[in-house]
Amino acid sequence: MRIGEVARRAGVSTRALRYYEEQGLLTSERSPSGQRTYPESAVERVRMIQQFFTAGLPSRTILRILPCVDTGHGSPEIFELLAAERRRITAAMEDLAAARDALDRVVDMANHPTPEHCPALREPAWAPYDGAEATEVPTGPSRATALHA
Structure with missing residues (x-):
């Protein structure tokens, strides 16, 4: 054939x-x-x-x-080999389960962020600038140009 x-x-x-x-x-x-x-x-x-x-x-x-x-x-050696393969597969399954559980925690943190896990939540997104230039607010068409002048 x-x-x-x-x-x-x-x-x-x-x-x-x-x-x-x-x-x-x-x-x-x-x-x-x-x-x-x-x-x-x-x-x-x-x-x-x-x-x-x-x-x-x-x-x-x-x-x-x-x-x-x-x-x-089958020889005793082959049965032991099969038992060892089963132990190897069981260990791999345990490792995959641990990885899955860790991923579940990451997904949960992403869906429900807290200051403990998300640095962006620890401080406000913006804070007042306390430098001397901050006392005068520029006017006119371009605030960015006035701030960098």
Whole structure:
């Protein structure tokens, strides 16, 4: 079966299939003209690889799991690897939850600013100028020109 057919039937791109091959997750034969050909079982294997990726496993971990899938026997090391991956994902979820909570606080502060969090609220937007020039208010068409003269 050619790469386009596997991709269509497995619901992935041909680029994904090439990536799987680069990572050692999938193998193909080459025709005399250099085209990839796959056995019928490649469709099911690609779907399984997709499930592993959906579960958050990196390709290096999937590569270590596939021999157990092929033989039907998991080793204690593989079960520990899966447990470690679960701990990694749980930690990442906790980090994301903390980031979300921090963002919620920022959004709340933006929606309800207080002097504690917003320096612009600590002082009035303008204050009277207490320099000597402030005693006379210029008149005429250009106050800016009179103030800078």
